[in-house]
Amino acid sequence: MLILRRGNTWVPILLAFSNCLIALHADGYEPSKTYRNFCASCHGEKGDGAGKASRYLYPKARSFIDSPIQFATAANGIASEDDIRKVIRKGIPNSSMSSWKILTQQQIKELVKDVLAFQREGIKRKYLNLLTNDGTIDSPNEELLSNELKMQLEQLQFQRTTSSPKWEPPNSMAAADADNGKSLYQSQNCHKCHGIDGRGSYGIDLIGEFGFPVFARDLVTENYKYGDTATDYMRIIRLGIPGTKMPASTTLTDGQLIDLAEYISTLRSPQSRGLTNAQRYQRAIGQTSKKP
Ligand code: HEC
Ligand code: HEC
Incomplete structure (x- = not known):
């Protein structure tokens, strides 16, 4: 504000105000x-x-x-x-x-x-x-x-x-084979993150958003976040979860996808046991162990 003129206080005030408007504008999108x-x-x-x-x-x-x-x-x-x-x-x-x-x-x-x-x-x-x-x-x-x-x-x-058209799941689950799904669960390395029993990655360090530790879903007792049908599981397995460590399995055949989803379905026994923010964090940094 060096241009301040004696007796004219409006100049600096206006200048300060217009700077402020520019700063607000340059600072990004103004939400609703x-x-x-x-x-x-x-x-x-x-x-x-x-x-x-x-x-x-x-x-x-x-x-x-x-x-x-x-x-x-x-x-x-x-x-x-x-x-x-x-x-x-x-x-x-x-x-x-x-x-x-x-x-x-x-x-x-x-x-x-x-x-x-x-x-x-x-x-x-x-x-x-x-x-x-x-x-x-x-x-x-x-x-x-x-x-x-x-x-x-x-x-x-x-x-x-911009999204493409929806991912289309295979037509029918009729020939689903959970035993084959179980062996795929291991040959595809799902167990490395989700645990051999599907109860999650106790002991494996995954890093997610903002550099915080991440816990791969407990596939047995936890509520899933993005849907609860075999079709949802197939989509999650095929496409992965964007922005997380859950990978996309692009090489599986439709038959394999169906078998894996079937195995995940048989594994599930959701208990509406909600964890608090603090408990979820403790679990992600490995300070709690599995409860039956
Ligand atoms: C590198 C580690 C890793 C591997 C390998 C992995 N996952 Fe995951 N998975 C995750 C993580 C992490 C999440 C949770 C993502 C989140 O919500 O932040 C997750 C979430 C899921 C979910 C939950 C979806 C929901 O809606 O909540 C399912 C189902 C799942 N994985 C199945 C599988 C299957 C089946 C395989 C093997 C084909 C697999 N995952 C391999 C890390 C992994
Ligand atoms: C009390 C805190 C809180 C409030 C208030 C809140 N959110 Fe969220 N939101 C979250 C958290 C935590 C997540 C991430 C959850 C996770 O990763 O599982 C999230 C995730 C999301 C996502 C990402 C979904 C995805 O699939 O990745 C969207 C979109 C979103 N919120 C929109 C909103 C909108 C719109 C509002 C206001 C109506 C809102 N949120 C209010 C805490 C909040």
């Missing part, structure tokens, strides 16, 4: 009021998962900026608007993400738009950082992009947020 009211406390005003409540949560609230949406039913593993809508309405078992079906359709529509806009914002930031690091631009500022690079960025944002 619905988002700020209901979601920001966990997911953060800027969609980065750093809301005030997030420090007490495990798993952490998703960062829409840095992480993909995990519930994705499209063949290309990218969540469709419908997937995002569903996961907001249903919530995610065994986490602090509760069901938001009390919100109106219009509000949920706004939220889906917010989530997607945050994702595009994250792609933009990565792209600008990349170009800055390799010296193409001097600083990660969108204004410095040539028209060609702007178009490239838009294409990238489109590709990474």
Whole structure:
């Protein structure tokens, strides 16, 4: 504020104010009021998962900026608007993400738009950082992009947020063979993360979002997060869970997929034993052991 003129206090005030507006604008996407009211406390005003409540949560609230949406039913593993809508309405078992079906359709529509806009914002930031690091631009500022690079960025944002048609499961489970599924469970290395008895990875260190330790699902007693039918299991096995250590098994035949899903179904004995955020964290860092 060096241009301060004696007797004219408006100049610095206006300048300070306009700087502030520019700063706000440059700081990224401004979400809807619905988002700020209901979601920001966990997911953060800027969609980065750093809301005030997030420090007490495990798993952490998703960062829409840095992480993909995990519930994705499209063949290309990218969540469709419908997937995002569903996961907001249903919530995610065994986490602090509760069901938001009390919100109106219009509000949920706004939220889906917010989530997607945050994702595009994250792609933009990565792209600008990349170009800055390799010296193409001097600083990660969108204004410095040539028209060609702007178009490239838009294409990238489109590709990474646009889902393909839904993944289609095999038609029939009729010939499912759980015994074959059981041997596949081992030959495909599922047991390395989920344990030979399916009770989870006690003793194996997996790292997930934000660098926190991760516990591969207890396939026997825990509620699953992304669906409870054999079709859901097949989709999860085929596509994996985006942004997590759960891999996509792209080489299995349909028959093998069916057998594995059947084995998972026979393994299951869900007990609605909800763990607290603290208990889930203790388990992920290996400080609790299996209970019968
Ligand atoms: C009390 C904290 C909390 C609040 C409030 C909250 N969430 Fe979440 N949300 C979470 C947590 C924790 C996760 C991650 C759960 C997991 O990984 O299992 C999550 C995950 C998500 C996901 C990712 C789903 C996926 O498949 O990857 C979406 C989308 C989402 N929340 C949207 C919302 C929206 C929209 C709102 C506001 C209506 C909201 N959340 C409010 C805690 C919260
Ligand atoms: C590298 C470790 C790893 C391997 C190998 C692995 N998984 Fe997973 N799996 C995970 C993790 C981690 C999760 C939980 C992801 C999350 O929610 O953060 C998971 C989740 C799951 C789920 C739960 C889905 C839901 O909706 O909650 C199923 C079912 C599953 N895995 C089956 C399998 C099967 C079958 C195999 C073998 C083909 C397998 N996994 C191999 C790490 C692994």
